[in-house]
C-alpha cells in the first residue's frame with residue numbers, strides 16, 4: 490500500500506486522466522545508434538525554439554473533456570437537468586469554455602482572465618474555428634473579482650488558480666463573487682492538490698510523446714504557506730523552456746477552503762476524490778467521499794452548492 494501511495498504521488502500535477510509515457514518503457518540509445526542519428530538530421534516535433542507554451546500546457550495539464558463529463562454528471566445528479574451555463578474563472582486560453590459549448594448546442598460559456606495575449610491565443614486556436622466569441626462564448630479580459638454576470642449553472646476555478654489569492658479576505662471575496670454568479674441549483678467547483686508532498690520542494694518530470702513536463706515546487710514559507718511554482722518543458726533535442734509558466738501562490742488546505750466556502754454562504758460542500766489505477770497513478774475518476782487518507786499527494790474536487 491505504501492508503495493502504491495508513493496507511486497500515486499507521481500505526476501499528480503500533470504493533467505487529470507492524461508496519458509503520459511511510462512518512463513520504464515524508454516531505452517537508453519546505444520553509442521552506435523547515437524552516432525547514426527547524429528548523421529541523419531533528426532526532425533523533432535517540438536524544441537524549445539519551435540514549441541508553443543500554450544500548446545504544451547494544454548497537452549500536458551488540461552483535460553477539458555473529462556472536466557465537462559464530471560461537471561455534467563455531478564450537476565445532473567443534484568438537479569435532474571443538464572447544466573447549460575459555465576463560468577470558467579482564470580480561463581487562460583478558454584480551452585474548457587470551447588469544450589463545454591461543443592458538447593451541447595444549448596450550452597454557453599464565459600471565460601475570465603487578466604492576460605490579454607493568452608486570451609487572444611485561445612480565441613485564434615479554439616474560438617474562431619467555431620465562429621466564436623459570439624452568441625455562445627464570451628472571453629472577458631478582467632479580474633475574476635469584478636465579474637458576476639451572466640448567471641450560470643457551474644462556476645469553476647481549475648488547476649489551483651485561486652491560490653493566487655494569498656489573503657483570507659481576498660479569497661473569501663472571490664468565493665462570494667463566484668457564488669453571486671450562480672443560478673438556482675448552481676455549483677462552484679475548485680480543485681485542490683494536497684498531501685505532504687504538495688508542501689515539499691521538488692521538481693517532478695512527466696514524459697509525454699514529444700516533450701517532458703516539469704512541475705517545480707519551490708520552498709514553502711511555514712508561516713504563510715506562500716510559495717513559488719513553475720512549469721518548465723524539456724525536449725528530446727536537449728533544449729529546455731524554463732519558467733514557461735510561473736505562479737506566486739499560497740497553498741490553501743482542505744479545511745481552510747471548506748470553512749471559507751461556508752462563510753461565503755454556500756449551503757453544502759461535497760468532496761470528490763481521485764482514484765488510482767493499477768500502477769498507482771491518478772486515474773482521472775473522482776468519487777464522492779466523506780473521509781480520506783492523507784496520501785503523499787492527492788487531488789480532489791471541492792463542489793460547493795448555492
Ligand SMILES: C[S@@+](CC[C@H](N)C(=O)[O-])C[C@H]1O[C@@H](n2cnc3c(N)ncnc32)[C@H](O)[C@@H]1O
Nearest residue numbers: 579580581602603604631632633647648650653
Ligand atoms: C494556472 S492558469 C489557469 C489556466 C486554466 N484555467 C487551467 O485550468 O489550466 C492561471 C490563469 O489565471 C489568470 N489570473 C490570475 N489572477 C487572475 C485574476 N485575479 N483574475 C483573472 N485571471 C487571473 C492568469 O492570467 C492565468 O492565465
